[in-house]
Amino acid sequence: MSLNHIMPVKFALPDLGENIESGDVIRILVAVGDRLAEDQTVIELETDKAVIEVPSSVDGTVTEILVQQGDTIAVGQPILEVEAGEAPAVEETPPAVEEAPPAPVPAEEPAPTPIPPASVVEEAPSVPTPISTDGPVPAAPSTRRLAREIGVDIAQVQGTGPGGRISIDDVKAHSKKLHAARGAAPAVAVPLPDFSQWGAVERQPMTKVREITAERLAQAWATIPQVTQFDKADITSLEKWRAEYGKKAETAGGKLTPTAILIKVLGIALKVFPQFNASIDIAQREVVYKRYFHIGIAVDTPHGLLVPVVRDVDQKNIIELAVELSALAQKTRERKIGPADMQGGSMTISNVGTMGGTAFTPIVNLPEVAILGVARSQVEPAYIDGQFQPRTFLPLSLSYDHRLIDGADGARFLRWVCTALEDPFIALLEG
Amino acid sequence: MDKAQLAVIGGGPGGYVAAFKAADLGLDVALIDPEAHPGGVCLYRGCIPSKSLLHISKLLYEAKEAEHWGIQFAEPEIDLDKLRSWKDEVVAKMTQGLGQLVRARKLTYVQGRARFVDPHTLQIDQADGRQGSLQFEHAILATGSRPAVPALFDQPSDRIMDSTGAVALHDIPPSMLVVGGGIIGMELGQVYAALGTQVSVVEMLPGLIPPADRDLVKPLHNTAAERFDEIMLNTQVTALAETDDGLAVQLQNSDGQSFSKTYAKILLAVGRVPNSEDLGLEHTVVGLDGRGYVQVDDQLRTAEPSIFAIGDLVGAALAHTAAHQGSLAAEVVAGHEKQVFAPHAIPNVVYTDPEIAWCGLTEEEAKEQDRSVEVVRFPWSASGRASTQGANDGLTKLLIDPQTDRILGVGIAGSGAGELIAEGVLAVEMAALAADIQHSIHPHPTLSETLMEAAESHYGQSTHLYAPKRR
Numbered sequence: 001m002s003l004n005h006i007m008p009v010k011f012a013l014p015d016l017g018e019n020i021e022s023g024d025v026i027r028i029l030v031a032v033g034d035r036l037a038e039d040q041t042v043i044e045l046e047t048d049k050a051v052i053e054v055p056s057s058v059d060g061t062v063t064e065i066l067v068q069q070g071d072t073i074a075v076g077q078p079i080l081e082v083e084a085g086e087a088p089a090v091e092e093t094p095p096a097v098e099e100a101p102p103a104p105v106p107a108e109e110p111a112p113t114p115i116p117p118a119s120v121v122e123e124a125p126s127v128p129t130p131i132s133t134d135g136p137v138p139a140a141p142s143t144r145r146l147a148r149e150i151g152v153d154i155a156q157v158q159g160t161g162p163g164g165r166i167s168i169d170d171v172k173a174h175s176k177k178l179h180a181a182r183g184a185a186p187a188v189a190v191p192l193p194d195f196s197q198w199g200a201v202e203r204q205p206m207t208k209v210r211e212i213t214a215e216r217l218a219q220a221w222a223t224i225p226q227v228t229q230f231d232k233a234d235i236t237s238l239e240k241w242r243a244e245y246g247k248k249a250e251t252a253g254g255k256l257t258p259t260a261i262l263i264k265v266l267g268i269a270l271k272v273f274p275q276f277n278a279s280i281d282i283a284q285r286e287v288v289y290k291r292y293f294h295i296g297i298a299v300d301t302p303h304g305l306l307v308p309v310v311r312d313v314d315q316k317n318i319i320e321l322a323v324e325l326s327a328l329a330q331k332t333r334e335r336k337i338g339p340a341d342m343q344g345g346s347m348t349i350s351n352v353g354t355m356g357g358t359a360f361t362p363i364v365n366l367p368e369v370a371i372l373g374v375a376r377s378q379v380e381p382a383y384i385d386g387q388f389q390p391r392t393f394l395p396l397s398l399s400y401d402h403r404l405i406d407g408a409d410g411a412r413f414l415r416w417v418c419t420a421l422e423d424p425f426i427a428l429l430e431g
Numbered sequence: 432m433d434k435a436q437l438a439v440i441g442g443g444p445g446g447y448v449a450a451f452k453a454a455d456l457g458l459d460v461a462l463i464d465p466e467a468h469p470g471g472v473c474l475y476r477g478c479i480p481s482k483s484l485l486h487i488s489k490l491l492y493e494a495k496e497a498e499h500w501g502i503q504f505a506e507p508e509i510d511l512d513k514l515r516s517w518k519d520e521v522v523a524k525m526t527q528g529l530g531q532l533v534r535a536r537k538l539t540y541v542q543g544r545a546r547f548v549d550p551h552t553l554q555i556d557q558a559d560g561r562q563g564s565l566q567f568e569h570a571i572l573a574t575g576s577r578p579a580v581p582a583l584f585d586q587p588s589d590r591i592m593d594s595t596g597a598v599a600l601h602d603i604p605p606s607m608l609v610v611g612g613g614i615i616g617m618e619l620g621q622v623y624a625a626l627g628t629q630v631s632v633v634e635m636l637p638g639l640i641p642p643a644d645r646d647l648v649k650p651l652h653n654t655a656a657e658r659f660d661e662i663m664l665n666t667q668v669t670a671l672a673e674t675d676d677g678l679a680v681q682l683q684n685s686d687g688q689s690f691s692k693t694y695a696k697i698l699l700a701v702g703r704v705p706n707s708e709d710l711g712l713e714h715t716v717v718g719l720d721g722r723g724y725v726q727v728d729d730q731l732r733t734a735e736p737s738i739f740a741i742g743d744l745v746g747a748a749l750a751h752t753a754a755h756q757g758s759l760a761a762e763v764v765a766g767h768e769k770q771v772f773a774p775h776a777i778p779n780v781v782y783t784d785p786e787i788a789w790c791g792l793t794e795e796e797a798k799e800q801d802r803s804v805e806v807v808r809f810p811w812s813a814s815g816r817a818s819t820q821g822a823n824d825g826l827t828k829l830l831i832d833p834q835t836d837r838i839l840g841v842g843i844a845g846s847g848a849g850e851l852i853a854e855g856v857l858a859v860e861m862a863a864l865a866a867d868i869q870h871s872i873h874p875h876p877t878l879s880e881t882l883m884e885a886a887e888s889h890y891g892q893s894t895h896l897y898a899p900k901r902r
């Protein structure tokens with residue numbers, strides 16, 4: 001941590017993740033005059049999720065304690081003041097990452113924690129070596145509950161007990177490691193000029209949706225080497241068919257939109273090309289193949305872009321999907337969906353057709369590996385049977401994670417989708 | 432219209448636990464059940480009456496067995512009315528106790544039947560004849576199950592009874608055919624056999640208590656073979672006709688041979704079906720599986736965001752599973768949104784004499800999953816405590832992970848197995864190693880020592896059982 005070693009520094013309640021905004025101080029574990037080491041537990045905080053031990057991110061001598069037992073404190077609120085001792089002054093070192101050995105440092109240990117060299121930051125949390133290959137996770141019910149409560153996947157925790165048994169301390173150590181790793185990749189803030197020098201400006205806080213969108217997209221952009229491919233599907237006959245059967249969907253309470261049809265086609269395409277229904281677990285060097293077929297739909301709402309997920313599209317017919325989609329889109333626009341409704345997608349569709357455009361490059365919705373962009377359909381001349389004929393074409397853009405999907409597969413996938421739209425019989429044959 | 436934060440529909444062990452837990456977590460709760468007090472199948476016509484009667488049955492057999500040890504009792508005289516009212520008193524005492532707990536917790540208790548009008552409204556046909564309606568934020572559906580009645584047996588006859596009829600104890604028939612050699616059939620078959628009925632059992636599958644490992648079933652099978660008239664395995668009932676002196680039953684075994692027998696009564700115990708009809712589920716998006724069970728996720732949520740479902744209605748089939756699901760669902764409703772129902776060990780107990788109990792992995796499952804396990808068995812012939820109570824045919828076994836020595840499953844056959852299995856559940860849930868059980872001092876002389884000695888034999892020889900070196 002960057003700390004000033006002469007001026008007293010304040011240690012404030014850090015971001016604890018899991019949307020925790022505040023908590024009650026139930027125990028203060030340090031006193032004025034104490035020598036405080038980095039990572040030493042300072043207070044126990046009771047949040048609505050769990051009791052969390054808050055580790056110090058600074059070291060030095062405690063000069064003042066700014067909270068009292070029973071106080072409700074918010075993230076960012078100062079907890080103590082510390083005067084840095086003989087700890088070496090370091091200017092801009094990256095945020096601390098838990099040291100490699102998993103054994104928790106006893107709180108009494110006076111030795112100042114060495115500042116990790118920059119290279120440590122690169123080190124991902126160590127990949128656990130599972131002791132037992134299958135069967136239930138070796139942890140007591142109370143430990144499993146705590147892990148769920150604080151959002152730790154217990155299967156990823158390295159147990160230090162006999163037979164690989166996972167203790168509550170193991171879970172906490174793992175959680176700390178995750179927090180540290182998360183802290184290691186802060187959102188990049190580019191220094192901004194003073195815009196007012198060029199004219200009037202107004203500042204507004206980002207909405208939560210915008211904030212999350214910004215974070216997600218930056219993350220996807222930074223981690224995924226993306227490629228976008230373009231193709232066009234001749235939907236002339238599909239359009240006729242859509243006009244003919246649209247009534248049927250309407251009677252059922254839905255609208256037979258191209259998106260509804262694309263959801264169905266994509267569901268089948270994912271069966272034919274399973275590597276598009278996957279996620280990359282880079283820490284484990286594994287690919288997670290999904291045996292379910294859920295399609296996310298980018299919905300433009302007054303609050304920003306939201307992506308609700310239509311589940312088990314392989315088990316529903318197009319009319320059912322049309323009905324569900326209409327209802328879901330409505331619910332989404334009214335913000336009546338929860339986070340769970342926006343998770344677990346296999347792949348996403350982003351249809352900007354109603355707004356126009358000939359093609360665009362959608363960004364993959366992490367942790368998915370592909371996204372299908374749909375632009376506005378257009379009537380174009382096509383050279384068929386020795387003459388030009390007016391045909392309707394739907395421009396499609398497929399962005400995918402090049403780490404998992406090779407260019408040839410991308411092209412094949414997109415062509416397959418186009419062919420299936422041109423001749424739905426293909427989808428029936430292969431899906 | 433009345434309002435509640437949480438409506439719990441059905442007052443069985445799933446529903447009342449859910450309601451109590453939710454109230455304790457500060458929610459405003461309404462509990463709805465047709466009876467005057469909570470209890471459900473378990474208290475009114477399941478676990479509690481059957482276990483009361485099994486206690487008597489065990490007593491009768493022990494008295495008889497005492498003749499081998501020099502104690503001769505006269506033939507027992509059975510006052511059926513008194514026996515029945517004792518059992519009814521046990522039930523009444525417990526259900527009234529639950530009624531008191533309802534009042535102590537200030538729950539709204541509505542005696543009646545509820546059905547959904549929409550995902551946030553219930554219509555209630557109250558026991559007092561009135562029609563009520565209740566608006567709720569969340570509902571937990573816990574309407575349980577009832578005995579399955581295959582078409583062949585679906586006829587109006589006093590001679591055909593289900594488990595409810597059996598625990599009602601109208602009479603002691605001279606003879607009885609128990610259809611279904613599962614837990615309920617074997618338990619109630621033993622009750623009637625002890626009271627003097629000539630009991631026969633017919634089971635379609637090749638063994639009694641199908642889900643249990645065969646070595647655990649053996650002691651029960653042997654005892655039942657002595658006390659029952661006949662145990663017919665691999666056999667089905669193919670026809671049924673009521674005559675003057677009973678029911679003429681046509682049976683067919685797996686070799687295709689048919690034969691006919693006459694019984695005074697039939698006890699039908701071929702499984703249970705969920706009470707998922709007539710709940711107005713068509714006004715919600717709650718989904719059912721092919722057998723009528725409500726589909727839920729690991730938080731017991733149905734497809735309808737406001738509605739949860741638990742217990743026999745989702746296939747729990749055990750009161751303690753229903754209760755834990757109820758507690759979890761209440762927690763999730765109250766905002767503990769991260770918790771899931773994911774036990775590692777659910778105990779199964781057959782309260783016959785001898786008892787059978789198991790939890791966690793079974794040998795049969797290990798085989799199906801192609802999972803290598805080490806199995807250690809400790810026969811009760813080497814247990815001092817078993818000798819003192821003439822229970823030497825029992826068996827305790829542990830399924831152990833060969834890599835870590837972790838206890839993955841426990842199986843016990845013999846007197847008191849149902850009480851002993853709790854240690855096994857704790858061991859599996861805590862991820863205990865065989866060494867943990869081996870080095871925990873168990874009281875002597877008790878049957879619990881069989882668990883300790885089984886664990887000991889995993890590491891070599893156990894004190895009271897010397898087996899020539901395996902290789």
Ligand SMILES: Cc1cc2nc3c(=O)[nH]c(=O)nc-3n(C[C@H](O)[C@H](O)[C@H](O)COP(=O)(O)OP(=O)(O)OC[C@H]3O[C@@H](n4cnc5c(N)ncnc54)[C@H](O)[C@@H]3O)c2cc1C
Nearest residue numbers: 441443444445471472473477478545575742743748749750
């Ligand atoms: C003979 C017998 C012996 C058993 N022995 C054991 C045992 O030893 N151990 C064990 O663990 N399990 C035993 N069981 C199983 C146990 O009884 C059930 O697993 C348990 O009762 C399930 O609890 P539940 O809450 O899901 O439902 P239930 O106990 O079935 O309760 C459901 C309740 O909902 C009510 N209800 C239904 N529809 C409505 C409606 N529309 N509105 C309002 N209320 C409604 C019902 O009337 C009932 O009171 C036994 C069962 C039987 C039949």
